[in-house]
Amino acid sequence: MIDAIMNSSHVLVLATDSASDRSSINMALLLSAILFTCGLIGFLSRRNMIIMFLCTELMFQASALALIAFGKVHHDVSGEVFVIFILTVAAAEAALALGLIVLLYRRRETLDSEAWSELKEA
Amino acid sequence: MIELASLSNLTAQALGTFVPAILSDATSNGIPASIAAPELRWAGLILLLPVISAVLCGLCAAMRVKSKLPGLITAVSLVASFGLTLWLFLSLSNADGPVAARTVHLFDWITLSWEPTHQHAATRWTSVTAPFALYIDSLTLLWMLFVTGLGSLIAIYATEYMESDVGKGYARFFGCVSIFLFAMGALVMGGNLILLYLGWEGVGLASYLLVGYYYTKPSAVDAAKKAFIMNRIGDAGLALGIFLIWVNYGSLEYSALFEAMQGAGADGASASWTREAIPYLIMLGAFGKSAQFPLFTWLPDAMEGPTPVSALIHAATMVTAGVYLIARLYPLFELHPHALETVAWIGCFTALLAATIGMAQYDIKRVFAYSTVSQLGYMFLGLGVGTSFGAVYHVFTHAFFKALLFLCCGAIMHGMAGQLDLRKMSGLRNVKGFGIISWTFLVGCLCLAAFPFSSGYFSKDAIIGQAFASDNPNFNFLGWVAVLTAGLTSYYAFRVWFRVCGGPTKYEAGDEVHSDADEAHDDDHGHGHAPAATTHHAAEHWHPHGPRIAINAVLLVICAGALLAAVPAYNAMSGGSNWVQRMVAHSSAFEGAQLHDAHGAEHAHHALSFTGIQDVHTATSVVASVFGMAGLLIALYLHLLNRSAADHLRNGLLSNSLTRWLPIAMENKWYVDEIYHWTFRVPLWALAHVSHFADKNLIDGVVVNGVARLPMDLARLFQPLYNGVLQGYAATMAGGLALILAWVFWIWMQGV
Amino acid sequence: MDFASPSLDIQRCGALLADASPTTVSAFALTIAAGICAAGLAVLMRPGAQGIRIAGTVLALVGFAMLSVEVIKRASVGSEAAGFPPVFPVIFGLLSTIGAVRVITHPRPVFAAMYFMLTVVSTGCMFLLLGAEFMAFALVIVYAGAILITYLFVLMLAQQSPVVGVGDAWYDRVPREALSAVFIGFVMLATLSDAYFSAKGQSFIADKMQASEFDGAVAGWKRLDAMPKLLRVAAEQTLAVEVAMAKDPTAAATTPVAISEVVRNADGSAITMHADTASIVVKLTDGSTRTLALAPSMMPENSRQVGVDLVSKFPAGLEIAGVVLLMALFGAVILARKQIELGEDERRELAGMRRFTVEGEAGGSGGMQ
């Protein structure tokens, strides 16, 4: 039992040594950049409002990932705490935004975001 | 013939012989230095009484007094004012000696002084001071005597004349008359140019209010406006002149000013244009007020006012203010002989122009209005050729006879229900109640026509004689023009008299404009005229009614005045001295030596030498009398003996293509009004519209609103980015973010 | 805290970025790789034939591979050991990327949602690799379990089924302005990857990691300090281990030693930090005191650390998050509860009347004429 306790610190943390730590951090950062970019591109180019929201979730993912990676860099768990907040916001947003999308859909019977362009002047 | 010669000798004595003696006296003394006379402060009452009367009239108007009380107040206060003036005159005049000028300081009006900044300006140019002070010399007294005298007489006349307006405009009328008398008093008695300017504008105001007295008549309102504006043009000139006087002579008070002017040559100042321009600017003011050539058209229009006003303001007193101004500043004009010559030319030209217009008018008041312009031209001619005495004497006589003529016109108008057309009246001398009018009218016409030995005769000949006496050939020419004008004057004066008073009795009623305008339309919705009532009135119940005691008495008194105005001249003929001349010679208007060096009255050759008469004044009177009699005789033939000949002549002129312009132009006043309208008013009016347009559309529309619109248009430039689609905004945002990131990482951070 | 002001930090980061000379080359390589990725994505975005799509996929994969290689190469900067090649991060990264790409390219929203789930799960794995177990599971539970399901419900409510013969809705098939979107994305990706993976960025990360290692440990011990029960358990275990280790086989029958309390300093802390070890002082039941050195494994696990941090450092944020959720709940209820009322214009339209809002009227501005 005691041995198990002594070695338990390595059980879940797969990468402890500096170099492999760094390469997974790097990969995480790269992934966050890619996810964010994909989310951005998707948000800009997809017309379906649901997909657009999905893309914002993608960007949330990216930022959560970056937060955790940098938390790791700084040996600080605040990054993870912030991810909790992100999750909160994402959940709240999903609840409201999807409700709104449904309402919008009922109005125009379409999910095309271009159906809603009253903001433009003249 | 012998008798004529002896008479002319007497005339010569009266007009000429005393001149050198008095002149030498005056020149040696210069302008008598003024004496501060605080003991004469009561003279301020002469000005204060009309003010009090004006205030009381205003109160009467406010209390809606329905009696003749305002007239009474005014008459009493003006008579008291005249009495005070007379008292002042008597207390100041001693037997023969010069009346020294007195200055009476009443209170400080405008005072602004500062430390001298130039060494050589230690005494003058250190203040702009215009106290409410009186400058009393013989010229002032002369003027004030006839101003207050005629003023009170005409006020008495008006108490009856204006009676139909009792309770309506009566108080207003007399209030304005009082204001006029105050302003005229300030103009004449003021001890500095600013006070003169106050009076100058004040009489303009009174004239404005009185000309526009029948304010429901658009023509009266227009006439009032025109009078004020044209005067204002002149006033602007006067104001500029006053400023330049200050700039050049360093003071505005007469006493200091005359001193400065007499030393003007010696103070070493170069003759800058500012100095040269002064007399011309002053002249502009004088011509505006005295209705001379460029600015004369307001005076005939001003006849829209009630007739006493025409008599008082537009014949006797206010219009002579220009003459007073130049006479008062004669020392200044003597420094600028060319300016004086200009005065002469313009005066003479105006005299002729106005006489020709007067010949062709049918409205008798207008005839005399043009006659006033013409006679004022004579006065300026007199000033211009160097006889301020002649000018002032003519002012003096003219005040009486022209006031008389206007009052007669007014009485006729009063009695004939506003009739003024000389074609519609005839033989009034035989109508009951019009006798006094007719004969006093005749006296007025005789004086106006310079009938030998009338007052006008002496005063006019003093002017024309001086013109002929001059060495300056231009003046001689002007003299001939003046003589011709004298003939024309005689013609039109008697044209009126023969038409109106002579011939068979015949008349039509006028339209009662002056008295019924208010009465008929005091209902709430009346606009303009109520013709039905008037025609009814005119057609069935109308009879001419002669004036009552006040008008008749005043006519007689003024008639007597017009006759007695010749007394100084007779006095001079009989070996005494001309009182007017003495008064003038002891004032600032004395004729300086430099004007008379070359051409004394005694010299052998003058422009009229061909008549064989040695003395120029005698010669003048002979020549002028000939012209005058000719005019009279022509008038007699055309307008009394053979009236159809006049029409015949007119038709003859009209039918001849060469001459037809003459009567048309004369009857249309040489189109001066129209010329002014098209050369000044219309371009200015167009400019005003252009200004308005530019202000509204260019400055405000393009520039101001343009600046305000700039951000908006700038925003419009970027508007396509905001196409309303969510992703458009998102793309902009993301692109911006990407750009910022790229800039931060690739450019900004590289530099740190 | 070290980062007193964020601007300073960015500047320092920039300074680090600037001094290494090979960055120009590597930045170029990264940009090229990002460009290839973008090209591939751009091809994939267009609805097109199968061959082209395959080409796009290949292109994107190549780009991804180049990026990964570069990134992994960079990880060794500043450390001698080459280390074990990071198989798991690459695999999860690839999966996650494929999922993300499919989310934005798949014409059917349901499939997109499913791919999104793939992304979420593999990102969760990435979290695990980074030692954030709690967040990894939370992510999967909240996202995959809750949010994604909501999406699917909404898709069911709103999405029209594909019409036979026509296929999916046109707005799902045809992306709008894909090229410009991809370009913007490319700029962003290139910038970010350049910032992260340039030599300076890498050495910054390495420095930071090294510098903050001790601080991280200290923070961990502090959190343990804040948890008295756990501390006591840790103390007991350590004591037990120490006793076991020091147990003299000869002294078999000694009375067991128990801890009566953990001694705290004047400032209330129990753990004392030395160079790289943490120790506590405990008072034993027999009245004696004893200093115990805590083993690294005694540090509380990730979930506990996050929990303590959440309540001790961000209580206000926590409360606000709760309020946000509550409000979202209300909002969702209100939105879902009743039909939204038709606007003025719609009602007028239904009644066959003219619309109220006239074109151009909305832009009318008062003000200066």
Next chain:
Amino acid sequence: MLKSLSYLLLLLPMLSAVAIAFAPTKSAKWIAAASTSVIFAISVMFAWAFTGWSSGAIAPLDAVTPILPEFGINISLGASSVGVMLILLTAFLMPLAMIGSFTAIREREKEYYAWFLVLEATMLGVFLARDAVFFYTCFEFSLVPMYFLIAIFGGAERRAASIKFFIYMFFGSVFTLAGLIYMAVQYKLQIGNGWSFDLDTLVAFSSNPEHMSKSQQFWIFVLLMTGFAVKVPFFPVHTWLPLAHDQAPTAGSVILAGALLKFGTYGVYRIALPAAPVGAIELDQFFAIICLIGIVNAALICWVQHDVKKLIAYSSVSHLCFCMLGMFSLNSVGTTGAFMYMINHGLSTGALFLCIGMIYERYHTKDMDKLGGLFRRMPVWSFFMVFFTLSSLGLPGLNGFVGEFLCLMGCFTADVDAVAGYPGLLGPWYAIIAVLGLIVSAMYLLIMLGKIVWGPLREPLDHAHTSHAASALPRDLSLREISILTPIALVSLFIGFYPNPMLAPIGKDIEESLASYPKLVEEYRQNGSLVWPESAKSDGVARTELDTPTMAKSR
């Protein structure tokens, strides 16, 4: 005594405004009338107790309340004799304007009167301020009440008018603020004993050749003048005025013409001229020409107006340009004239606006083509209308003349070729052109009189209907209205015949505050330029000191 009175002058209007806000609606107008009357009484006491009449110096009141002491910003009060006169004018016009609004304003009375009292506080603040920031604050804050007064109680185009008024003014005075701040910053940098926003200190500082170079002076003058020029208003920036006047309620127009426009002229006199003599002298002819264009242009525009109120508004432009022409003759005579003109314009134009307001209340039109011959209907009103028109066109014996005369005189005495005189920079030609403006002004004012006062009676067709509906106003003026106009008329007459009590203190004041001018003007006249260091020592100092201490201090 003086100190407490000055505070009272500022506080009482504010307190009354608050009182009105909480008082019942019915009593609002009575509170306003009473408090403005009390303020007038206080201002008279203030003038009575004022000690600077004969010395001419700006009399500091030792009333300093620090606001931001580390920046030297205080509410410090003081007054010169000129300022006291403007205070008197403002306080005199306010109760009349308030009483004049009794029947005109029937809705939202509380707001109306409260805003007016706030406005009065700001106006008195401007004339009392001795601190640049306080001055500017009051200067700008006056826009707020005026904005609401126009926007709520104005005519048909009130929105546009109020917005234009506000933005235009604001735009201009931002430059003035920049000028003031520049002076203060330079003071801080060069003197080095901290900040000061005291007007006298700043003015003395910046007019010193050791501190400000020629070009600095030039630009300071330009900056300061930009705001003041809009307020005056000078020629190309005057277009807000007709609109604002036209749309403002009667009392608003009265106060706008009577006191607000004087901010500009007062600012020029109090700050711009003393602070930047070089700029003033070098730009003198430019501004004089602008004034001339303004005089003639506005006068001509008046001629073609149909709206009486607009006509008077444009005449205001013309008159104020005249006033500024006098001031820019840069000598004692002209500047004195300019001051007389300011006061007299306030009285006569204010009274004209009141008269027009009375007509508007009765006929609900200001169109001269629809009104005419009102003498028959309203002789008392006509009397006042004619009276104030004459005063406005400068009839001697009424107030307008004195200022007009002295302004022109100022131009003349400034003649270069004259034998002698008080030095100045303009010459007769300026005055000659200005006189044209006088002629045209007589023209349009008399045309106006001819249309509405004289002539056959013309009334709007629906007059009978509306007059019954509107109010129980009598056909001619009521006693209340007469009692508003009579004091102004009496004051006009008094000033017309006895301006001396005003002339002497103004002259003294000018000698004090423009003390450096005679010498400089003389020098400029003789050399065509001024001996003034082209670059003062400030530049180098400024650059080194600008970076460090100011930034640190502002943290």
